[in-house]
Amino acid sequence: MxxxxxxxxxxxxxxxxxxxxxxxxxxxxxxxxxxxxxxxxxxxxxxxxxxxxxxxxxxxxxxxxxxxxxxxxxxxxxxxxxxxxxxxxxxxxxxxxxxxxxxxxxxxxxxxxxxxxxxxxxxxxxxxxxxGYKNPVFFERHAVGGEYGAGWNQVGKGTLLTTYLPKEEGSPPFVVDKRDLTDDHNVVVVYHNPYDNVTSLAHLFFGRCLEAGITPYIVTKKTVFKWQEGFWATMKEVFDKDYKEKFLKKGLLDKCGGDLQHLISDAATMQLIRWTDGGFGMAAHNYDGDMLTDQIAQVHRxxxxxxxxxxxxxxxxxxxxxxxxxxxxxxxxxxxxxxxxxxxxxxxxxxxxxxxxxxxxxxxxxxxxxxxxxxxxxxxxxxxxxxxxxxxxxxxxxxxxxxxxxxxxxxxxxxxxxxxxxxxxxx
Ligand code: NAD
CATH class of the missing domain: 3.40.718.10 (Isopropylmalate Dehydrogenase)
Structure with a gap:
């Protein structure tokens, strides 16, 4: 035998x-x-x-x-x-x-x-x-925060106040947002994006892309959702400090102007359909990551x-x-x-x-x-x-x-x- x-x-x-x-x-x-x-x-x-x-x-x-x-x-x-x-x-x-x-x-x-x-x-x-994709496509989806952990309720007319109470003793509370609700039927939602671990996410993402020889992109809708700027800023900081030179040496930034590129999330949905050669990676917030990875799944059969x-x-x-x-x-x-x-x-x-x-x-x-x-x-x-x-x-x-x-x-x-x-x- x-x-x-x-x-x-x-x-x-x-x-x-x-x-x-x-x-x-x-x-x-x-x-x-x-x-x-x-x-x-x-x-x-x-x-x-x-x-x-x-x-x-x-x-x-x-x-x-x-x-x-x-x-x-x-x-x-x-x-x-x-x-x-x-x-x-x-x-x-x-x-x-x-x-x-x-x-x-x-x-x-x-x-x-x-x-x-x-x-x-x-x-x-x-x-x-x-x-669907000829070469690997990587995706890094922030695992916490965003809509998934949202608090919400249905309310009528009135005023909505979102107030922050700092943990630090002696620091006064402040109003993050105040808005008047004039409709009889509203849904109000509060969520946050915890950003402490984005540095670790950046290291994992860039490390994986570098090892596999693929080009990284960061995806947000920060042009309109201004609060998402911090995600991009942290990713870029880690990239510039620890990875840019290494990616340049491997020629992995040739097709994107020699630097880390930001993609607006709606533009990313189009690129995912066009870039069927693969060989790229994307990192995004939790909900964008959920949606975009389902799209990748469909393109990839x-x-x-x-x-x-x-x-x-x-x-x-x-x-x-x-x-x-x-x-x-x-x-x-x-x-x-x-x-x-x-x-x-x-x-x-x-x-x-x-x-x-x-x-x-x-x-x-x-x-x-x-x-x-x-x-x-x-x-x-x-x-x-x-x-x-x-x-x-x-x-x-x-x-x-x-x-x-x-x-x-x-x-x-x-x-x-x-x-x-x-x-x-x-x-
Ligand atoms: P689904 O991913 O189970 O299926 C979506 C479609 O893709 C279906 O047509 C299905 O036949 C097809 N499909 C998925 N995986 C396949 C495979 N391995 N081989 C062949 N075809 C495949 O999503 P759904 O139908 O929206 O959700 C079903 C249940 O799964 C829901 O109760 C949902 O809450 C749950 N869900 C769980 C997770 C998780 O635990 N991580 C993730 C998504 C959905």
Missing amino acids: KPPKHAMLSTDKKVKAPPMVYIAGEEMTRYACDLMVQKWFQPYFDTTSWHYFDLSCASRDATNDQVLKDAVQAGKDIGAIFKEPTITPSALQVKQMGLKKAWGSPNGAMRRGWNGITISRDTIHIDGIEL SPGFITSNLVGKNDDGSLIKEFEASHGTVTDLWNDHLAGRDTSLNPLGLVEAMIGAMEHAATLDAERHSGDESKLQTKDQVFNFTTTLRTALHNTFRYGQGTRDMSGPSGFTTEDFIDKVAWRLGR
């Missing part, structure tokens, strides 16, 4: 997977992830050291959301997290699922709980297959071809990394599945997330037990496996056995694709 390509792994002696947090979600992605874990990972790894949290609406409801608090704490303790897409229940879903209340966004709680700096979203590429990694900072300065796909729970395919129809979920974004979390878990475990040879060996085994898995996945696409978003109507179903990759892994 031919030895398996991943010679250090075998189904006879499973490797104990390094500890990571595994967050389960809902619907089609949960179903597909269960299959992938069972058919791709568990034949080779003992996954009992994964800390498993069920963040389905039903489980959050049954535990009065204690499960979310526990997951955030475990993420802080361990530092490597894989997360399936989850549902933030709408008013209608609260009714349909019989929930006690509309539980808040678990993603928001995690971004705050892990001092989220950025959500990095990159295009996934398969050698030999042309997707499918939400299945985009990664989504949250980078946060622990109290000791070490990086917490959470890996997920950029898409949601794929409700439409789930409904098809429940109705007994074929589905074809592209699992690449989910798998890249599993791979990222396992690699980060193995790296942290080896660092925490420095000098322990067995941890280094496990790390090698994990990286060996993830390389093999990626090759098996890409080959399945290359041999025309991809999912239907890529291969058209003759593409594989969700289950057949997973089985095909499992077969390749076992060869």
